[in-house]
Amino acid sequence: MTMRSEQITTGAAGAEESTRVALIGIVVENPQAVPAMNEILHEYARYVIGRMGVPYEKRGVSIISVAVDAPADMISALSGKIGRLEGISTKTIYSKL
Numbered sequence: 001m002t003m004r005s006e007q008i009t010t011g012a013a014g015a016e017e018s019t020r021v022a023l024i025g026i027v028v029e030n031p032q033a034v035p036a037m038n039e040i041l042h043e044y045a046r047y048v049i050g051r052m053g054v055p056y057e058k059r060g061v062s063i064i065s066v067a068v069d070a071p072a073d074m075i076s077a078l079s080g081k082i083g084r085l086e087g088i089s090t091k092t093i094y095s096k097l
Contacts, residue, residue, distance in 0.1 A: 017071045021049075021095040024079050026064040030087020034062075037082055041066065044078045 028034060041048065047070035054063045068075055075092060083090035 019047075019069050020072050020075060021067070021069050022075045023093045024066040024068060024075070024082070025091045025093070026066065026082060027089045028062040028064065028087065029060070029089075030085075031062075033085040033087050036085055037088060040078065040081045040085075044068070044070070044074065047074055047078070 026037070028037070041051070047068045049067040049069055051064065051066045053065075055061075056063060068078065070078070072094075075094070079090045079092045082088055
């Protein structure tokens with residue numbers, strides 16, 4: 001049995017668009033940037049499957065994983081907006097087709 005990670009959904013303009021499952025890894029070194037990050041995540045909430053955060057006090061950072069199911073351009077936009085915040089780094093991993 002083969003599983004495909006791509007799904008077809010109806011976009012905002014009513015057109016069909018394919019979605020991908022991805023994981024966005026986020027490292028927060030600047031706690032003051034967290035409210036802005038949460039605001040961005042809220043904007044994309046309809047695509048978020050789940051999120052897990054782990055504070056690593058020894059190094060003064062927080063590590064967050066955000067699982068998403070969204071069109072590839074939305075995933076890139078979300079990761080890019082968060083990654084442009086000062087003191088926050090992101091990396092995105094896409095599921096295989």
